[in-house]
Amino acid sequence: MDPCVFCRIVQRVEPAFTVYEDKHVMAFLDNNPFSVGHTLVIPKRHFINMFDMDEDTLCEVIAVVHTLVKRYEKKMGMSGVDILNLNGSDGQQTVYHFHMHIIPRTKDDHLVPWIETIPRVKVDLRSVQTRLKED
Numbered sequence: 001m002d003p004c005v006f007c008r009i010v011q012r013v014e015p016a017f018t019v020y021e022d023k024h025v026m027a028f029l030d031n032n033p034f035s036v037g038h039t040l041v042i043p044k045r046h047f048i049n050m051f052d053m054d055e056d057t058l059c060e061v062i063a064v065v066h067t068l069v070k071r072y073e074k075k076m077g078m079s080g081v082d083i084l085n086l087n088g089s090d091g092q093q094t095v096y097h098f099h100m101h102i103i104p105r106t107k108d109d110h111l112v113p114w115i116e117t118i119p120r121v122k123v124d125l126r127s128v129q130t131r132l133k134e135d
C-alpha cells in the first residue's frame with residue numbers, strides 16, 4: 001500500500017469527496033474542514049512540496065484553484081477565500097504530498113483573522129533584497 005494518503009486517494013484506495021478531477025489534478029473536500037467547502041487541490045503525481053515540483057504542474061494546480069474559487073463564489077456565495085500552502089516541516093507541512101487549501105470565508109465565519117495574529121519581524125529590507133534579487 002502506498003504510504004502517501006493523497007496518492008491513495010488518487011488511486012481510489014482511500015475514500016474522498018472529490019469535487020474536481022482532470023488528467024493531472026484532483027480536488028477533494030478536507031475531511032477536517034476549517035469552513036464549509038474547505039478543499040484540498042493536489043497534483044495526481046506525487047510531489048513532496050513546492051521545493052521538488054515542476055512549474056508546469058504548479059501552474060495546472062493553481063489554475064484548478066482559480067476554477068474552484070470562481071465556482072464556489074457562484075455556488076456558495078462565499079465573500080472571501082484563503083489560499084493556503086505549507087511547505088516543509090519548518091513550514092508546518094503535515095502531509096508530504098503537495099497540496100493547496102481553499103478555505104472559503106464569509107463575513108460571519110468563526111475563523112480568526114489569523115494573519116493579523118502573526119508577530120512581525122524587524123528586518124533590513126535592503127539587505128534582504130540584495131540577497132534575494134536575481135543577479
Ligand SMILES: [Zn+2]
Pocket residue numbers: 004005006007008045046047096097
Ligand atoms: Zn503522494
